[in-house]
Amino acid sequence: MAISKILLYYKFTPIADPKAVMLWQRDLCEGLGLRGRILISEHGINGTVGGDIDACKKYLRKTKDYPGFHDMEFKWSEGGAEDFPKLSVKVRDEIVAFGVPGELKVDDQGVVGGGVHLKPEEVNELVEKHGDEVVFFDGRNAMEAEIGRFRDAVVPDVETTHDFIAEIESGKYDDLKDKPVVTYCTGGIRCEVLSSLMINRGFKEVYQIDGGIVRYGEKYGNKGLWEGSLYVFDKRMHMEFGEDYKRVGHCIHCGDPSNKFEHCVNEDTCRELVLMCPDCHGSVASRHCGREDCRQVAAELAAAEAR
Numbered sequence: 001m002a003i004s005k006i007l008l009y010y011k012f013t014p015i016a017d018p019k020a021v022m023l024w025q026r027d028l029c030e031g032l033g034l035r036g037r038i039l040i041s042e043h044g045i046n047g048t049v050g051g052d053i054d055a056c057k058k059y060l061r062k063t064k065d066y067p068g069f070h071d072m073e074f075k076w077s078e079g080g081a082e083d084f085p086k087l088s089v090k091v092r093d094e095i096v097a098f099g100v101p102g103e104l105k106v107d108d109q110g111v112v113g114g115g116v117h118l119k120p121e122e123v124n125e126l127v128e129k130h131g132d133e134v135v136f137f138d139g140r141n142a143m144e145a146e147i148g149r150f151r152d153a154v155v156p157d158v159e160t161t162h163d164f165i166a167e168i169e170s171g172k173y174d175d176l177k178d179k180p181v182v183t184y185c186t187g188g189i190r191c192e193v194l195s196s197l198m199i200n201r202g203f204k205e206v207y208q209i210d211g212g213i214v215r216y217g218e219k220y221g222n223k224g225l226w227e228g229s230l231y232v233f234d235k236r237m238h239m240e241f242g243e244d245y246k247r248v249g250h251c252i253h254c255g256d257p258s259n260k261f262e263h264c265v266n267e268d269t270c271r272e273l274v275l276m277c278p279d280c281h282g283s284v285a286s287r288h289c290g291r292e293d294c295r296q297v298a299a300e301l302a303a304a305e306a307r
């Protein structure tokens with residue numbers, strides 16, 4: 001059987017003609033039978049594609065032919081084309097949607113005016129040096145932090161990346177403006193942008209972690225400053241850096257440990273993903289998000305099932 005893989009990558013680099021790059025990338029992927037999702041803007045590229053391992057290798061090589069992408073890092077992951085419904089290659093105003101396309105500045109070195117990049121060991125050195133002064137600032141959606149986060153991290157109240165601007169302008173975090181702040185996210189891309197937006201708004205000492213939580217976790221497992229599970233955007237929904245991970249998340253119904261987000265049973269009107277333990281998810285009556293109308297729908301479904 002042929003071996004399949006998934007490639008994850010991003011690069012901030014000026015792209016003079018995003019449309020031309022989009023058409024080239026689409027042709028390239030179609031020709032190689034790859035599926036996935038690629039976003040291109042005048043600031044760079046952000047993609048996840050899967051397929052046959054040889055096709056992935058060819059894709060990587062051809063993509064690096066583009067001058068701005070020659071030193072782009074590709075991360076290999078388990079999976080394949082079947083993990084994606086189709087191939088989607090699009091031009092967008094932003095490759096990460098913060099809602100401020102005009103603010104981000106990019107040159108051939110990457111994002112201009114972003115946070116200082118730290119390797120995983122440099123993160124620990126910073127904390128050893130400054131102790132509790134160092135603040136970890138979660139650059140993900142608040143939901144993702146429910147199952148894992150850096151120790152004592154600040155988790156902003158954001159549902160989507162679009163909410164960050166209002167959040168950091170709200171005044172809630174003004175006491176962090178003179179402290180060392182380490183932004184972090186899954187693979188590092190969101191913090192490339194977020195750290196620059198924070199610096200533009202008066203945060204004086206902002207850092208970001210090279211390769212994000214993924215690289216930090218690969219280096220330190222559960223023995224470092226990361227605690228819990230990592231939310232991931234594929235059907236697994238979560239991953240751990242070894243079995244000895246801290247149980248951070250809890251079932252919304254019974255409070256038992258859980259690291260698995262489940263859909264509310266009231267699918268017609270509710271898109272909510274909530275933490276449920278296998279027992280509570282296993283019973284229709286409790287397979288809801290906690291909202292009153294959803295609880296009622298669950299109760300009705302359970303009654304119908306019992307009939």
Ligand SMILES: [Zn+2]
Pocket residue numbers: 251252253254255256276277278279280281
């Ligand atoms: Zn439960």
Ligand SMILES: [Zn+2]
Pocket residue numbers: 264265266270271272288289290291294
């Ligand atoms: Zn619901």
